[in-house]
Amino acid sequence: MDNTIMLHNLSPVDLERIIKEAVRNQFEEFRRTLSIDSPDLLLTRSEACSFLKINMTTLWNWSKKGKIISYGIGNRVYYKKSELLESLVRLN
Numbered sequence: 001m002d003n004t005i006m007l008h009n010l011s012p013v014d015l016e017r018i019i020k021e022a023v024r025n026q027f028e029e030f031r032r033t034l035s036i037d038s039p040d041l042l043l044t045r046s047e048a049c050s051f052l053k054i055n056m057t058t059l060w061n062w063s064k065k066g067k068i069i070s071y072g073i074g075n076r077v078y079y080k081k082s083e084l085l086e087s088l089v090r091l092n
Contacts (some may be wrong), residue, residue, distance in 0.1 A: 042071070042078040052084060 007015065043051060049059050063070045063077075068087045071078045 041081045043081055043084070045077050045079075048079040048084060051081065 045056060045059060049056055052059070054062075059068075062068045068079060069083050071080070
């Protein structure tokens with residue numbers, strides 16, 4: 001009986017909240033196990049924008065001007081995380 005889960009007096013909304021929280025926790029743990037901080041990681045355009053906190057237009061302009069290097073496979077565009085970090089310049 002130790003493995004039994006009782007769901008008495010639990011509303012559907014509460015059950016949904018509990019399930020969402022459990023899934024979210026498992027997903028975050030899974031993301032941590034991936035080598036997300038790997039410098040050789042390839043980022044998509046949207047991931048690169050999120051990483052640099054810029055919009056797609058700025059990313060495109062920087063790529064066009066050669067400020068950052070983009071790579072492509074077919075019609076997909078990728079950016080190396082390490083090269084995005086290297087492209088940052090010190091202001092002081």
